[in-house]
Amino acid sequence: MTARALPLLALCGLLLAPASARDQQQNAAPANPNELRAFVSLQPEKSMEVILLGGTPRSLAFRPPDLQSGSVMLPPDKVLWLRVVLPDAARAGLEAFGRGEWATAARGLGPTAVALLPYTSVRNSDALAIFMAYADSLRHLGQIDPALALFQQLRSSPVPDVRRLGTLWMAYLSLRKGQSGLAAKLLENAGQPGGETELDGLSRLVESYVRLSEKKPREALDAIAQLLAFGGLEWAIYPEGLFLAASSYELVAFANATQAATEREESIKRALLAERIRIGRELAAAARQAGQPPPSEAAILAKLDEKAIAATVPPSPPAEADENYRVAQESFEHLAKAFPSTPWGQQAKSKFKGAPPDSSSNPTSNDQ
């Protein structure tokens, strides 16, 4: 399992599964490739191998392999833990997922992940991790609607965290579809983040995107800063959070620069008008003395040196001079160095002005 799957593993209590255990799983792969098997524990220190027959999130069907027919129905909370014996295709898919080869991952994981949906309700299970790897692969491939449909199914789970996970990812994907209003509603439905878990981090990530869609970069920063303050570097969403924060700092800098430029324009307008009035009065006085008609507007404007007047108003500082811009640049640099192989690290590299050009990167996928 790789860093990409870590959050899911954390959720399932599967962090840092030992390699030798996986080797054993491979050795124990079922003879019938159509059967999906798993080891389940119903009592402490005891486990058995079973065939997974499906069911619903509230009632799971199992059959011991030595039986030819029949099944045992169990509610998910009766299962202490469940470890799937991955079929070869799914194993290959999971390996591809680790390498960021999304299409291969999706092909390999699809059938197993869909079959595992009911078992995502078992608290200590790797079913959710496998399911999420498949959904994530679809997301990376840009197959938003199929991914949305998968996350929608998680929302019927009896486990609150799983429901919340589904809702938050739906909100995330809605944003990808440009449906920020729907995303905001889903975010609200998911409830307020109350802690410092990765799920809370995901909530803040989505909130930050929603605020950005509302053109509120400061509020976006406030949300994403919580993820960065409490989150661990190993969280899959951490690089994205870093990118989002850096982008928000950059937006704040641009907003400040725009504001300063507008204020400068106003100052120039006032200075020009004051000068126009002064010239007009001078010319009018001269015309009166000479017994000539008052000066025309064109005559006044001809004497008005707009550039010289504008030059008297100090230039407004560019966005690049804003402290927030510096912070954004440093954050992009930091992200590009720390997570160079992630899409976010690669995008950050292109945003960082001091970065050397690199044409080899593909920020979205390795094998679309």
Add this chain to the structure above:
Amino acid sequence: MSQAFQLRARQAALALAISLAAQAWLSPTPAAAQAPAQQPPAAPNAQGGAGVSGLEPAQLDAAANMRIMGGHYADAIPYLRELVGRFGSSTDPDIQQRLAALYRAYGFCLVMAGQHEEGIAVLDMYISRFPKGLHIQEVVHLKGDSYRLLEQWEKAAETYDALLKNYQVPRDIAASVLTKLGEVLIEAGKHADAKAPLDAVLERSLDPDFRSRALTGLLKCYIALNELDAVYSLVPRLHARDSAALYSLEFNITAIDGGDQLLASQKYAPALLLFKLAKSKKEILAGLTRWNAELVANRTRLMAAGSGYQHILAVNEQLGRIARDLEQLNKVESYSEQLRLRVARTFFELGLKWEALWAYRGVYDDFPKSEQAVSSLFAACTISYDLALDDRAVELGKKYMADYPTSDFYEQVALTVGRSLTRQQKYAEAVQAMEEALAAKPDFALKDQALFIQGYSLLFLDKNAEALAIFDGIKKNFAQGPMVESASYWGAYGHLLEPSYEKAAESFREFVGKFPQGPFTDDAQFRFGVSLYGSDQPAPAREQLKSFIAAHPAHALRPEAHSILGDIAGSLGELDEAIAQYSLVETLSTSMDQINYAAFQIGKAREARGEWDEAVRHFREYIERYGDKGNYTEGVYRLSLALKQQDKLAEAVNMATDAVRRFGNDPKAAGVDSLLKDLPADYQALKGSEAPLFFKTEIARARDLTKRTLEMRLQMALAQVEASSAGGLSFTKNDIAVASPATAVWIGQLMRKKEPELAQLAFERVIAEFPESDECGEAFMQLAEMAAAAGDIEKAVGYLEQIKRRFPTYESAARALVMQGDLLRKLERYAEAAERYDTVLQVKEWRGPLYPECLYKIGLCRMQMGEYREAFAFFQRVYVLYQHFETWTARAYLQSGICLEKLGETPQALATYDEMMKLDALASTKEYEVAADRRKKIVATAK
């Protein structure tokens, strides 16, 4: 990280290394290594020396083996030494073969017994005598370990290096040797040389323990060599499969120590990376516990699957390692809050203020009892203020003030709270916060700053006198302090708000002289001009404002200066100049409020001079130029007034009708209400009896279009031409919510008796939603009347006070003051009542029937206070000055007579009644009869 903590960790790590070495060398399986040590058989004697010399070789061999197998290495040494002594120089091939094993065991036991130097000498004998011996790699390896345990790092490195170069070391052993080679090179200070073997471990080994140690070592190298970019390269490796380093105590200590070094040398970004890589004790415990549970589950699964014992033993080995790590970790004090604080500080140093805010706040929230909580809360509060997150700054600051009243930062936090509250315009809260802070700390070192916040806030709470007293106090008591300039400026500003223009002008004059270059100076120059104008000095005011404009041609206050110059010119009758100044506002300002003011003043100047053509042209241009952005309906209203003056009633009515239709459904379009005040009469003048039908048709159209606001406005207009039309109308709360201010007041008046709650709602909506509207004063008046009628006089007085305060020049204010006086009299608060009546007498514009009424009522108040002489004087002023107001005159005569009677001045009382009796105009009044009766009684008594 404390030195004691590091030492403990290092000792624990070394102890672990020895234990592992023992397992690797002597135990055939990990299970055997974990078996309890057997008790050694009794040694031949306490020293073992003399006794062993008498034993046969076979006995010596057996005794040594037994002790080694039992783990009693030191006890085995005498037997082994004896054997080496007896056979070490033998050339017998059989003995030579056994000697190799003997030297190996002897060397090992010496090392394990801590006799490293002797052990190394024995191992060297093996190496020199049996260079191709079966166990030569193990012996060289052990020699390296001995040097390592002796902390002879360079020799250890040479030995490990020689082992790797000279022998074909198996892959699993090579990982161990490479790891140790890297570690000893680091200890020897050869960080550059250490990188290669450690990199090789990561390339070749999957063992989580070796990988973890290699990552830790590499991190030490990168930090020592200042290869900070390389530190970043560790992140993917750390997050690669099965990385145990994240949960290794040694790695975390290294990361934190490294972060500290980088922080000290201001290399914040890599420092942050290291601090973020490091896990807190709680996180490591949680991670190891999770890993442990997973391994247990895995073992159960392997057993269920009938897997080979090697796999199960491998899991057991990992479980053993986790158990040892957990044991070590439990001995370590929690450093989580220090780590979080480092993260927060590094965020801050990098300018990542939002992240710093949350990180500091997290330290306080999660470790409220820790030493770090107080400084973290202070930092979070301060950063919130810097980021203009005022609500949060106040929330955190108040927590701080409550939790740490005696802390060092208390004063700064209190001031931050005060500033945040004033920035949010929560002035009452700011005053209270400063009061609390000053009360909590009588020796408040930054007292002038706290007082300034208090004074500033009081100014905006309309408590000018209190504010000015505070500003004066700052100027007097903190004359050399930093707040004098601000206190001086805002003190002058306070006079302007009072308004006390003379004092304001004097204060601003003084300010400008004293602070010619300060941040408030230009502003003060402008307000000096305003104050001069307010104190009736138009010429100096004009001069001052013109010099302000000359000095600051691009100043944001310039349009306002032109507006005031226009007002000044207008007040001096210089209407051309006034129009010229107002015209400049339009070209200089982007504020619609300023433009509207100037535009309508220009219109007023035209109207004042009867320049109706100009007025029409002006308002047409205004409407055309600004359309909906400007005050469109008010513009149409003024245009219609001008048109009517030109006898263009039909055009005026058409324009008004069009504007009403277009904007009548917008409750905020105040001009529509103005138009509808005139439109019914105008329409009637134009079309006679068709007016009701016209309005009814318009009402029906509005209803069809579901424009309820317009419909109600038109119903109000219809009532003006057909009073009965209002009789059957009914309104709901929803109607009130969409009514314009004039309509709401009209509905309220209509419903006052029938549905007082609805009426009250209507008036309250006007006050809440349209506080700047003309109708707001009337709404207060109506509420006051309702409250008075309901007997709630205090409440009524409160409403009237609002009128007096908020609408001092509003025409209803006079009526409100009189009513307030009447109510205060009912409450027997005569002095306060007399004060209200007297206020009316101070405003010349209110001269009229209110004057005799107020004089008379002041007289009544004085009578109630027993001041008959003064009361008499007020009554006398009524009938001397305002005899044509018969009602008040009659009452005043009667009360005058009564006063004189009370004073015992009966002849004068009689004369007063006589004087009254001569006035025929009063003969029909009730007072006349009473006075006549009193006169008769006096005459009768005199007889």
